[in-house]
Amino acid sequence: MRICLLPVFCSLALLAAPLAAQEMPKPGPEHQRLAKEVGTWDAVVESVGMDGKPEKSKGENVTTAMSGFWIVDSFAGSFAGAPFLGHGVLGYDQVKKKYVQSWVDSMSPILMVFEGSFDKDGKVLTMTGTGPSAGGKPVAMRTVTTWKDDNTKVFELFEAGPDGKEMRMLTITYTRRAGRAAATRTPSRSCSRAVSAGRTRTRPSPGTAGGASRRPRRVIRTRGEKPRPADGSVNERRGRML
Numbered sequence: 001m002r003i004c005l006l007p008v009f010c011s012l013a014l015l016a017a018p019l020a021a022q023e024m025p026k027p028g029p030e031h032q033r034l035a036k037e038v039g040t041w042d043a044v045v046e047s048v049g050m051d052g053k054p055e056k057s058k059g060e061n062v063t064t065a066m067s068g069f070w071i072v073d074s075f076a077g078s079f080a081g082a083p084f085l086g087h088g089v090l091g092y093d094q095v096k097k098k099y100v101q102s103w104v105d106s107m108s109p110i111l112m113v114f115e116g117s118f119d120k121d122g123k124v125l126t127m128t129g130t131g132p133s134a135g136g137k138p139v140a141m142r143t144v145t146t147w148k149d150d151n152t153k154v155f156e157l158f159e160a161g162p163d164g165k166e167m168r169m170l171t172i173t174y175t176r177r178a179g180r181a182a183a184t185r186t187p188s189r190s191c192s193r194a195v196s197a198g199r200t201r202t203r204p205s206p207g208t209a210g211g212a213s214r215r216p217r218r219v220i221r222t223r224g225e226k227p228r229p230a231d232g233s234v235n236e237r238r239g240r241m242l
Contacts, residue, residue, distance in 0.1 A: 042058070057078045101113070128141070143155065
């Protein structure tokens with residue numbers, strides 16, 4: 001029994017036509033504004049410790065771009081003497097007309113979500129949201145990122161205190177490390193040559209020394225003579241003929 005698949009293919013083509021006619025979204029100027037964030041940044045962290053005392057530490061943040069719509073932050077440092085890791089995603093929501101951000105880190109199981117906008121000069125990004133307090137309860141938070149110049153920015157985190165008044169809990173000063181290519185994790189040319197050389201290296205075959213092939217010596221016998229090794233001489237060829 002033969003089944004005609006032509007109607008099926010025609011139906012799929014009709015369904016795909018409206019999708020193909022729709023124009024795919026493209027990054028706008030708000031997304032392009034985030035491109036300057038890409039790079040590797042050295043961080044100096046000033047925070048309030050678990051005991052309420054101020055403490056200072058250092059860290060590193062690597063920011064990479066994704067599809068032109070988003071930037072992804074990977075932060076590594078320390079807090080209260082313990083390793084600290086954090087990951088954030090920042091982009092612009094064309095429906096809300098706001099910048100949106102999510103954040104997770106190694107100190108909390110709670111996903112933090114923020115949204116906000118730049119000032120008219122495009123140098124200060126203010127975002128609001130909720131996050132866990134020192135006691136683990138959700139509290140209102142506000143973040144302010146101020147660009148001092150193209151290679152320096154200051155991040156501040158504020159949250160509501162026990163009395164309801166806002167207080168600054170964290171300040172991070174970021175300094176761009178020389179060479180934005182560090183964020184792309186692209187191997188250097190010399191490293192690529194070393195990898196290529198390693199891939200083309202071959203192992204010596206079993207039974208060889210230094211990769212040189214050794215063929216077993218043949219022994220031939222002629223009439224009335226004792227066996228002797230083959231040496232490729234005229235006498236060898238005579239022995240083969242006898």
